[in-house]
Amino acid sequence: MTDESTASLHEEHDGYLDHEVALPSDSAAHVASRLDPDAPPVLSVEDLKMYFPLKSGGLVRRTIGHVQAVDGISFQVPKGGSLGLVGESGCGKSTTGRLITRLYKPTGGSMQFEGHDLAKLSNREMKPLRRDVQMIFQDPYTSLNPRHTVGTIVGAPLSVHNVVPKKQILSRVQELLEVVGLNPEHYNRYPNEFSGGQRQRIGIARALTLNPKLLVADEPVSALDVSIQAQVINLLQDLQKEFDIAFLFIAHDLAIVRHFCPEVAVMYLGKIVEIADRDTIYSHSHHPYTQALLSAVPDVKQAALGGRRERIRLEGDVPSPINPPSGCRFRTRCQYAQEICAKVEPPLLQIGKRHKVACHFAGELGAHPATPVTADLLGVDDQGSPSSKVTATPLITGPGYEDEWFDLKSKQLTSA
Amino acid sequence: MTTAPLRPGTSPDLDHDEPLLVVEDLTVRFPTQDGEVAAVQNLSYSVELGKTLGIVGESGSGKSVSSMAVLGLHDERSAKISGSIRIRGREIVGLPENKMRKLRGAEAAMIFQDALAALHPFYKVGDQLAEAYQVHHSSASDRDARRKSIEMLDRVGIPQPDQRINDFPHQFSGGMRQRAMIAMGLINDPSLLIADEPTTALDVTVQAQILDLLQELQREFNSAVIIITHDLGVIAEMADDVLVMYAGRCVEYGTTKEILTHPEMPYTWGLLSSVPDVTASTDARLIPIPGTPPSLLNPPTGCAFHPRCTHRDKVPGDLCFTDMPELSPAKANAAHVKRCHLPDPDAIYQDVVLPEIAPDLVKDNR
Numbered sequence: 123m124t125d126e127s128t129a130s131l132h133e134e135h136d137g138y139l140d141h142e143v144a145l146p147s148d149s150a151a152h153v154a155s156r157l158d159p160d161a162p163p164v165l166s167v168e169d170l171k172m173y174f175p176l177k178s179g180g181l182v183r184r185t186i187g188h189v190q191a192v193d194g195i196s197f198q199v200p201k202g203g204s205l206g207l208v209g210e211s212g213c214g215k216s217t218t219g220r221l222i223t224r225l226y227k228p229t230g231g232s233m234q235f236e237g238h239d240l241a242k243l244s245n246r247e248m249k250p251l252r253r254d255v256q257m258i259f260q261d262p263y264t265s266l267n268p269r270h271t272v273g274t275i276v277g278a279p280l281s282v283h284n285v286v287p288k289k290q291i292l293s294r295v296q297e298l299l300e301v302v303g304l305n306p307e308h309y310n311r312y313p314n315e316f317s318g319g320q321r322q323r324i325g326i327a328r329a330l331t332l333n334p335k336l337l338v339a340d341e342p343v344s345a346l347d348v349s350i351q352a353q354v355i356n357l358l359q360d361l362q363k364e365f366d367i368a369f370l371f372i373a374h375d376l377a378i379v380r381h382f383c384p385e386v387a388v389m390y391l392g393k394i395v396e397i398a399d400r401d402t403i404y405s406h407s408h409h410p411y412t413q414a415l416l417s418a419v420p421d422v423k424q425a426a427l428g429g430r431r432e433r434i435r436l437e438g439d440v441p442s443p444i445n446p447p448s449g450c451r452f453r454t455r456c457q458y459a460q461e462i463c464a465k466v467e468p469p470l471l472q473i474g475k476r477h478k479v480a481c482h483f484a485g486e487l488g489a490h491p492a493t494p495v496t497a498d499l500l501g502v503d504d505q506g507s508p509s510s511k512v513t514a515t516p517l518i519t520g521p522g523y524e525d526e527w528f529d530l531k532s533k534q535l536t537s538a
Numbered sequence: 539m540t541t542a543p544l545r546p547g548t549s550p551d552l553d554h555d556e557p558l559l560v561v562e563d564l565t566v567r568f569p570t571q572d573g574e575v576a577a578v579q580n581l582s583y584s585v586e587l588g589k590t591l592g593i594v595g596e597s598g599s600g601k602s603v604s605s606m607a608v609l610g611l612h613d614e615r616s617a618k619i620s621g622s623i624r625i626r627g628r629e630i631v632g633l634p635e636n637k638m639r640k641l642r643g644a645e646a647a648m649i650f651q652d653a654l655a656a657l658h659p660f661y662k663v664g665d666q667l668a669e670a671y672q673v674h675h676s677s678a679s680d681r682d683a684r685r686k687s688i689e690m691l692d693r694v695g696i697p698q699p700d701q702r703i704n705d706f707p708h709q710f711s712g713g714m715r716q717r718a719m720i721a722m723g724l725i726n727d728p729s730l731l732i733a734d735e736p737t738t739a740l741d742v743t744v745q746a747q748i749l750d751l752l753q754e755l756q757r758e759f760n761s762a763v764i765i766i767t768h769d770l771g772v773i774a775e776m777a778d779d780v781l782v783m784y785a786g787r788c789v790e791y792g793t794t795k796e797i798l799t800h801p802e803m804p805y806t807w808g809l810l811s812s813v814p815d816v817t818a819s820t821d822a823r824l825i826p827i828p829g830t831p832p833s834l835l836n837p838p839t840g841c842a843f844h845p846r847c848t849h850r851d852k853v854p855g856d857l858c859f860t861d862m863p864e865l866s867p868a869k870a871n872a873a874h875v876k877r878c879h880l881p882d883p884d885a886i887y888q889d890v891v892l893p894e895i896a897p898d899l900v901k902d903n904r
C-alpha cells in the first residue's frame with residue numbers, strides 16, 4: 123500500500139480512525155475492560171480434554187500413545203467479558219481455542235454455549251452455532267486467501283450462512299470494513315496490497331461479519347509491529363464495547379493480556395494452574411509458575427529507574443505432553459517441589475472469591491508454606507501417601523466460582 | 539576498555555584510541571525495479587569492548603540491514619554501501635570477500651533470529667559447530683573441534699552436551715536451538731557479537747534464560763554486543779546505549795537510562811507509550827502511533843516521521859514537512875542526540891506525554 127492511499131484512508135474515515143490519534147481527552151474517556159462479577163457466563167467449559175493420537179510408522183499404523191494437549195480444563199467466559207489464556211508455547215492454549223471453535227472435536231468434557239454442548243454436536247448441528255463463535259487468527263499473512271479479494275473474504279461467512287441476499291453482501295462488507303477502520307472502497311483489493319496491521323483488521327472484519335457472541339482471538343497481535351499492536355488492541359476493545367462480544371484472548375504477552383482481560387487463566391502443559399481476576403494474578407499470584415512467568419517479563423520502567431527485579435529462573439524446558447510428569451506437571455521445574463508433588467496431582471482449588479490455584483504449596487511469592495496446604499483435603503499425609511487420620515473432602519471443581527472457598531490461612535471453608 | 543588483552547589474529551594496525559566497532563556515515567542502498575531503496579542512511583555509532591548497544595525500530599527501519607553490513611553480508615552486486623565501518627580500526631567497507639571471510643566468525647559473529655532457519659537441517663549440530671571452529675583454526679583436528687564443540691554446548695547450558703552434539707537441529711527445542719546458535723557464534727571467541735532479535739521467537743521464560751546467558755557470556759568473554767530488537771523491555775535489561783532507528787535513519791541515540799527516562803523524539807515516545815506495562819494502570823488506553831511505517835521507495839519529505847507525529851503542530855512553521863532535522867544534542871546531555879525540530883522536547887515529554895503513559899513516574903523524574 124502506498125503512502126497516498128494510507129493518507130487518504132485516514133482523511134476519509136477519520137470518524138473511525140479517531141481513536142488512533144492520541145488525544146488526551148480520548149484517553150480520559152476510555153473505560154478499561156472491567157470485571158463484571160454478576161455477568162452470566164456465555165461459555166462454560168468443564169473438564170475439556172483433547173488427546174491427539176500418536177501413530178506408529180509402518181503399514182499398520184497403530185496408536186502408540188497420545189499427546190495430551192489439553193487435559194481436563196474448566197473455565198467460564200462471562201457475557202461481554204474477556205478471559206485471557208496465557209502460557210508457554212506447547213501448553214495447549216491454541217488447542218483450547220480451536221476446540222471451542224470446534225475446529226477439533228474434543229476427546230472429552232463439555233462446552234456449554236447457549237444451551238448447547240458444543241463438544242457433543244455433530245458438524246451439521248454445529249453449523250448454525252458457528253455464527254456465534256468466531257475466531258481471529260495469529261498470522262494475518264497466512265490466514266487470508268491470497269487469491270480472494272477482501273470483499274470475498276469478508277463476505278464469505280454471509281453467503282455460507284445465507285444471512286442476507288447475495289445483492290446485499292457488498293454493502294454489509296463495506297460497512298464492516300468501515301467498522302474496523304479500513305477504506306470500504308478497498309473491497310476489491312487483494313490481501314497482499316495491505317500491511318500487516320491492515321490485514322489483521324481484515325481478519326477481524328471477517329470474524330465480526332456474523333455478529334458473533336464469542337470471539338476466540340488466538341495471539342491477535344503477536345505478528346504485528348509494536349506501534350501497530352496498540353492500534354489493533356484499541357480496536358478490539360472498542361468493538362467489544364460496541365457489540366458486547368465476549369473474548370477468549372489467547373496470548374503469550376503477559377502485559378497485553380493484563381491490559382485486555384479482567385480475568386486471566388495460566389496454563390501449563392495442558393492444565394490450568396491458576397485462574398483469577400487481573401489484580402490477583404498480577405499482584406498476588408499463588409502458583410510458582412505464574413510467579414516465574416511474571417518475573418521473566420522484561421520491564422522498561424524498572425530498568426529506566428535503575429533497579430532490576432530479581433528473576434525466578436526456570437531451568438530446562440517444558441516436559442513432553444506425550445508422557446507428562448506424574449502428580450503436579452510443573453514439579454520438574456519447580457523450586458518448591460516435594461515428595462507429595464510427584465505422588466498426588468494438586469486439584470484446581472478455589473482459594474479466594476475469584477481465585478483458583480492448583481498447587482500443594484500455594485502462597486504468595488516468598489511466602490510459600492512449608493507443608494502442603496492440600497494434604498488434609500485430599501486425605502493424604504505431608505508426603506502424599508494415603509493417610510488414615512484424615513478423610514478426603516469431596517471437592518467441587520465446577521467451571522465457575524463457588525460462594526464458599528478454602529481459606530489458606532485457617533485451612534477451612536469460608537465465604538465472603 | 540583499552541585494557542583488553544591482545545588477541546591472536548588481530549591486525550597490526552590496531553588503533554588503541556578507537557572503540558572496537560566504529561560505524562560512520564553508513565548508507566546502504568538497494569537498486570530495485572521500482573527505484574532505489576535507501577535502507578540505511580547516514581548512520582553512525584560506535585561500540586566499545588564489554589559494552590552493549592541496543593538497536594530498536596520497527597520492521598523495515600534498517601536495523602538488520604545495517605548490522606548485516608558490519609559483517610559484510612550484503613552482495614556487492616545488489617547493494618551499494620558507502621561510509622565507513624571499522625572493526626579494531628580496520629575498514630570493512632570494500633574489503634574483498636576472501637579477507638572478509640577471515641574476519642567473519644573470528645572477529646565478529648552474528649546470532650540470527652530464527653535458529654531453525656539459520657541452522658542447517660541436514661547436518662548434526664556438533665558438525666555445524668565443528669565446521670565453524672575449523673574454518674578459523676585450520677590446524678585443529680576433527681577431534682579437537684569436536685571437543686571444543688562439546689565445551690561450547692556445555693558453556694551455553696545444554697544438558698548432556700556429549701550426547702546432544704549428535705542431534706539434528708529439529709531434535710532441539712526452540713530455546714536449545716538458540717543456545718546452540720549462541721555457542722556457534724562464540725566458538726571462535728569473537729570480540730563483537732551481533733544478536734539480531736535473539737529472543738523474538740521464544741517464550742518469556744526462555745527469553746529470560748537466553749538474555750541472562752548472553753549477559754553472563756559477555757562478562758566472561760568481554761565482548762562487545764549489538765542487540766537488535768523491537769522490544770524496549772529487552773533493551774532496558776541488556777543495553778548500555780540505545781540507538782532508535784526510523785525509516786533507515788538514526789532518530790535518537792544515547793545511554794539507555796537517558797533514552798528511557800528523557801526521550802526527546804516523538805517516535806521514541808510513541809514506542810514507549812504503545813507497549814502496555816505489567817505494572818501500569820489498566821484504565822489507561824494504549825496510545826498507538828497512528829498510521830503505518832513509510833515506504834522507503836518514496837520516503838516522506840522533511841522529517842520521515844512527520845506523517846505519524848502527533849506533536850508536529852508544536853513546531854513553528856512547516857519545518858517538519860520541508861526540512862530533515864539534523865541530529866542535535868539534547869539539552870541536558872550532549873552525548874544524547876536526537877533528530878527532531880521540537881524546540882524543547884523534554885518539557886513536552888514531562889508535561890504532556892509522561893502523565894499519560896506513566897502518571898506514577900512524573901514525580902520521580904523531576
